[in-house]
Amino acid sequence: RKEVEQDPGPFNVPEGATVxxxxxxxxxxxxSFFWYRQDCRKEPKLLMxxxxxxxxxxxxxxxxxxxxxxxxxxxxxxKLSDSxxxxxxxxxxxxxxxxxxxxxxxxxxx
Amino acid sequence: xxxxxxxxxxxxxxxxxxxxxxxxxxxGHDRMYWYRQDPGLGxxxxxxxxxxxxxxxxxxxxxxxxxxxxxxxxxxxxxxxIPNQTALYFCATxxxxxxYTEAFFGQGTRLxxx
Numbered sequence: 001r002k003e004v005e006q007d008p009g010p011f012n013v014p015e016g017a018t019v020x021x022x023x024x025x026x027x028x029x030x031x032s033f034f035w036y037r038q039d040c041r042k043e044p045k046l047l048m049x050x051x052x053x054x055x056x057x058x059x060x061x062x063x064x065x066x067x068x069x070x071x072x073x074x075x076x077x078x079k080l081s082d083s084x085x086x087x088x089x090x091x092x093x094x095x096x097x098x099x100x101x102x103x104x105x106x107x108x109x110x
Numbered sequence: 111x112x113x114x115x116x117x118x119x120x121x122x123x124x125x126x127x128x129x130x131x132x133x134x135x136x137x138g139h140d141r142m143y144w145y146r147q148d149p150g151l152g153x154x155x156x157x158x159x160x161x162x163x164x165x166x167x168x169x170x171x172x173x174x175x176x177x178x179x180x181x182x183x184x185x186x187x188x189x190x191x192i193p194n195q196t197a198l199y200f201c202a203t204x205x206x207x208x209x210y211t212e213a214f215f216g217q218g219t220r221l222x223x224x
Contacts, residue, residue: 008150032211043200043215044153087152091211097143097168098204098213102152 003027004090004101012107017078021104023088024070032091033064033071037084038103044087047073078108113137116201116216123191123223131186131219133201141204142184143213144168144176146197153200159184191223 006023013019025033033050048055050062050071061074075082088101114135123129133142140161145153155168157176165176173195175187188195201216 004152006152034212036213041198041218043217044213045215046212089213096211097155097158098211099155100145100153102150 002102003099004088006086006088006101006104008102008104010105010107012109013078014109015078015080017108018074018076019078019106020072020074021086021088021106022070022072023101023104024068025088025090025099026069027090027092028066028069029092030069030090031093032096033062034089034091034098035060035062035071035073036087036089036100038087039084044100047086075106078106080108080110082106083108114201114203114214114216116199116219118219119217120220121222123221125192125223126190129188129191129221131199131201131221133184133186133216134182135184135201135203135214136182137203137205137214138181139203139205139214140181142178143202143204144174144184144186145200145202146170146195147200147218148197156186156199188221188223191221193223196221196223 035047036044037047038044054063059076085103085105087103143158144156159178199219202213204213
């Protein structure tokens, strides 16, 4: 079983739609959680960290469910520019190495 | 200029050849990493280094070696390249502040072994 699992997609949604991705992790001792965004043929970049209480950044909301060992990313009012691959990232603790999921591809259509 | 710079950006090499991928950073971070990315498999860790004298194997280190020449430089070598090492390679650095870690990636090296 992979340490961090994601549905590869693609998720094809129209502009303005709300879309959600889940990611599951296998190590219950994991402490730090992130979502990274990767555009085609580009390097990954941090989108947002995921805090225990959940957090929001504009149209993006991230949530953590420790009991079920999954994190989620919700995107509201999708834009064409949101089309990318979203990588779920988990770490045992701050300062520890990061483990990446395989990514979920999102395609937002006009 | 990018904070994390990888050279070359693209390389085609023959099976059995030795090749080195170089990474330099201007962020002043102690921690550096090499990942490879294959379609559908996400990023897999090859080697990482937490400071100049520290080298650690990652998930898929077989067939690779690294050298941390300085805080700012971390190179990855394929001693005898084989076709299944064809992939997109990323170097990254990270910084930890409190309970927050962020990784910064280079632009990637697309390696093809023929």
